[in-house]
Amino acid sequence: MAEKTIYYSNEEITVAWKPALCIHSGNCVRGLGKVFDPGRKSWIDMSQADSAQIVAQVKKCPSGALSISEKKPA
Numbered sequence: 001m002a003e004k005t006i007y008y009s010n011e012e013i014t015v016a017w018k019p020a021l022c023i024h025s026g027n028c029v030r031g032l033g034k035v036f037d038p039g040r041k042s043w044i045d046m047s048q049a050d051s052a053q054i055v056a057q058v059k060k061c062p063s064g065a066l067s068i069s070e071k072k073p074a
């Protein structure tokens with residue numbers, strides 16, 4: 001089965017999230033809860049922090065579920 005990836009972009013970067021890899025550690029929610037909010041319909045809101053903060057938090061994801069994607073998806 002193909003691994004599902006969901007993309008979230010701001011003007012500068014795109015975050016890729018692979019739900020199948022997420023181990024629900026909650027690191028992202030604890031570290032940057034305004035951006036990563038599982039209770040919101042679109043759980044990642046790229047407008048809630050600047051790109052540097054988002055990149056720093058994405059790097060702390062222990063499972064690799066979150067990553068920074070260079071290209072915006074078509």
Ligand code: SF4
Pocket residue numbers: 021022023024025026027028029060061062063064065066
């Ligand atoms: S830090 Fe990564 S593994 Fe943990 S909840 Fe967030 S996306 Fe999932």
